Amino acid sequence: MIKNKKQHGGLRIGAGRKLHSGLYGESTKVIRVPTSKVSDIQKYIIQFQVNNVIDVSKSNFLLTHQPLDLFEYKVPAGFPSPAEDYKEKKLDLNEYxxxxxxxxxxxxxxxxxxxxxxxxxxxxxxxxxxxxxxxxxxxxxxxxxxxxxxxxxxxxxxxxxxxxxxxxxxxxxxxxxxxxxxxxxxxxxxxxx
Amino acid sequence: MIKNKKQHGGLRIGAGRKLHSGLYGESTKVIRVPTSKVSDIQKYIIQFQVNNVIDVSKSNFLLTHQPLDLFEYKVPAGFPSPAEDYKEKKLDLNEYxxxxxxxxxxxxxxxxxxxxxxxxxxxxxxxxxxxxxxxxxxxxxxxxxxxxxxxxxxxxxxxxxxxxxxxxxxxxxxxxxxxxxxxxxxxxxxxxx
DNA sequence: TTACTTGATTAATGTTACAATATTCAAAAT
DNA sequence: ATTTTGAATATTGTAACATTAATCAAGTAA
Structure with a gap:
């Protein structure tokens, strides 16, 4: 059939991928870099991916020290826990x-x-x-x-x-x-x- | 004159620019990166130019990222929320x-x-x-x-x-x-x- | 009705291509 | 011997391309 057979047709105004919907929430540029540094740079820029599976932060900052009490004990023992079942020590999350x-x-x-x-x-x-x-x-x-x-x-x-x-x-x-x-x-x- | 008029001609075997005679002493690749990181990356790779006197120790390139730079990138403000959302990249486990x-x-x-x-x-x-x-x-x-x-x-x-x-x-x-x-x-x- | 499928539309992304520049070689000219 | 010229080939920044991805709405199926 020599026919105009549009089936799902029609204009889609506003269709199409949205601006800055990519990995970084911003536009990208092409640059040339030394081959041996490519993987370094890629490790760096993945930190700034926003819409991807993961978003990464670095911890190379001053870490605070905040030792707080840690109680170790057995929870669903089924039997009452005597006092000696838990001991107390100090714990800092960053150090830990x-x-x-x-x-x-x-x-x-x-x-x-x-x-x-x-x-x-x-x-x-x-x-x-x-x-x-x-x-x-x-x-x-x-x-x-x-x-x-x-x-x-x-x-x-x-x-x-x-x-x-x-x-x-x-x-x-x-x-x-x-x-x-x-x-x-x-x-x-x-x-x- | 319709003439074969070779004047300085002839084959030059071995002529041409030498391999790895470029800025980095190695070949290069083209990669695509977020626009806001281009100048960071260029600051990084300039260290590896062979004629460059600046000899920065191989310190991690992420550490060279100064708070000042970070602030700079926020100002142009061409980008809406994403940059804003990710300006705070520090994470401290205790604080978190x-x-x-x-x-x-x-x-x-x-x-x-x-x-x-x-x-x-x-x-x-x-x-x-x-x-x-x-x-x-x-x-x-x-x-x-x-x-x-x-x-x-x-x-x-x-x-x-x-x-x-x-x-x-x-x-x-x-x-x-x-x-x-x-x-x-x-x-x-x-x-x- | 509601959900799925299809095709239209447009941006993102990685790669290749290209043009302009730079470097090197050697024949020809001086 | 020195300089000029053009051939040869790599570098380097950017443009172009193909593929993929995201989004929208009409059509189809449930």
Missing amino acids: LIKQKEATFFVRIKGDSMIDAGIHDNDIVIVDKSQTASTGDIILASIDGDFTVKLLSRNKSKYQLLPANEKYKPIEINESMQFEVWGVVTGAVRKFK | LIKQKEATFFVRIKGDSMIDAGIHDNDIVIVDKSQTASTGDIILASIDGDFTVKLLSRNKSKYQLLPANEKYKPIEINESMQFEVWGVVTGAVRKFK
Whole structure:
């Protein structure tokens, strides 16, 4: 049929991607840089991604010291806890969670792919980029430019990234992928209120 | 004159600019970066120009980011909210998680009764005893001398403590129990490594 | 009704292409 | 011997392109 058969047609005013809806909430430019510095620069600019999976802050500032009381005890013991069941000591969150402050940064998690590891949407994880990742570690990695927090595992000679959520499939790393480990997740914090 | 008039001609084998004779002594690549970071990045890579006298130690490039620069970028104001939202990149764990330091203490959790709230065995929760507990809050309470961390709920006029794990039953509070609220759980931290 | 599908529209993003500049070589001219 | 000229080839900033992504509304299905 030689026919005008528009089916879903019509003008869409206002359609199209919105301005500054990209990774950085602003426009971008192309620049030329020395090859050996490309990955440094990419590590730097991911901090400023706003609409992506994660947003990253640095911790290389003056860390406050705020030792407060820590009570250790067994909660659902089922039986009444005698007084000696908990002991008291001082704890400072920065000291407790950060070993290498120069190499540490924070990543806010979006999504539920690590929920079985107790990492929930909107949690902040602590990443130490000075540690070398071993299997069994939860790591921040990039795969073909996408950042992800996953459990590093190995199947024979192949590395795998395992999500902690049945809804997501393991990712097997192969040579055709651009794969980079950015650091080891050493902790997580969550705010309820 | 229709003439073959080669004057200075001839093959020049080996002629041409030499490889890696550029600014950086190495090849370059084109990358795309957010506009507001271009000058940062250029300040960074200028250090690696081979003819440049300035020899800055290999210090992390992020550390060269001065508060002054940051302020500069905010002024042009061409961009609406995103820049504004992210101007505060500092994060201090103590500040982030603790509002009332005089009234705050930590409790290490043993057991899995709050696992569905993302509180796992061996986690440390942050408790603020200055906050009054409302239904929906996760609280630290003692029942007949036993400490527990649970979700505070209400069924008609009766308060209940709900565990976040199907394996455990809700606890209904009644007058015969010695019941005391010690504080509201305002956060949780976990160490993986 | 409501939700999904489709195509139109426009921005983002990574890469390639290109033009202008810079460097090097050697033949030709002086 | 020195300078001039043009060929050869790399650098470097920017433009252009193709692909992807996001958004909107009409059409379709439930």
